Amino acid sequence: MSPVKIWRNQKHFVKLIGKTGSIISWTMIRVPPDGFSQQAPYPLAVVRLDGGVQITAQIVDWEEKELKTNQKVTTVIRRTIDAAADGVIPYGIKVKPI
């Protein structure tokens, strides 16, 4: 991803830091796209944040019993896709069960 795009994305996701919400539905990605092979398998969820905004995000720091609909989560900042050749590390929003 281009460094400029990473910079623009940061302005967007800063608004989503520290929110809580709950899992609407989820899956476990076992065959990842390019740039995610080191993280697979990983759970992915659609989450409804308190206030109504919905996001699609990876679940991190999870235990088996927390992978369920209505599980409460909080948003955290984590590395996302593998860094491209230019070396800038992309960060984004993921969710953590609480």
Added chain:
Amino acid sequence: MNITVAGVGMTKFGELWAASPRCLAGIAVSAAIKDSKIEKKSIQGIFVANMLSGMLGMQGHLGALFAEELGLSGVPAYTVEGACASGGLAVHAGVMSILSGQYETVCVLGVEKMTDHKPELVSSALMGAGSNEERLAGATFPGLYAILARSHMEKYGTTEQQLASVAVKNHFHASLNPLAQFTHPITTEQVLRSSCVADPLKLLDCSPVTDGAAAIILTKQQKASGVHIVASQIATDSLGLAGRKSLTELASTKRASEKAFIQAGVERKSIDLAEVHDCFTIAEILAIEDMGFGKKGEVGKLIEQGAYTLGTAERIVVNSSGGLKGCGHPIGATGVKQIVEITNQLRGVCGKRQVKNARVGLAHNVGGSGATAVVHILRK
């Protein structure tokens, strides 16, 4: 509406390593022109449906490329892209061009070359159909449809066996279609035992990576005989799943089909067969329910009972071609292939997979996880 499907043609679908996109397009368009009995020089416009050529093959500008390749240089030509709905959108654009009065005869070509590239790259390129947020989250299309599947299972009790029965049905239909990618039947056990791609979806719940092309020749209607397009409708929704009110339906499918039934002036019960967008098994269940061919939450069970299968269908046969699952899913070609199948069924030339007394058919093509839906209704 006064559009006639004058000619149809398609290539074999599958892993066609020896064939280039030019070669695939040539076969499909030549077959469609021959079938139409219209002279090639009568074609006034070319609509090319493709999603991945720019990303995977580094080749854009497909309108001019295929006009030249097909010996139609000089003819207006352009590319239509709407992810997996590119084919349906190109058919719609072709229909609109005739309705506008600009052209009388046009060619719609859907073509995709996918197997030249490694799976991770194809998977990433396909995510071009999703939202930026989904790409940054490491989502894949099997993953997004798996999220829809889990919602449906939790809300309505749809089972993994019922999902598997969609793949079993469509492989059975494909086994009767010599141009299908998979011509072997499969069992529910094989689907359930196949490796997990994105829980609860397994490998055999997913449509394959496919090379192929399909083409149709559309003309302004001259006579009552033949197969006609009587409705062509599109609806859109949020690009990503997170923007949806419900994860147990595709609102775009509902909207496009409602508009299409009104435009065609036909009722659901008049439809004899449908090609629906079964990119994943859950997608066929959603399609049948959202278009009103079965009650919400009950279609999984009905498919398992054979209610939409050739030979045992109660009122409508779904995906007689084998669908995306069995016939294959060359992205841009799929929506055009659906029109090829419905046309051949209405003409009564489908041999072993012929739906008896087929008079009215429907084609349903989806882009992404439901951001675009295209519905066509055809009758003879």
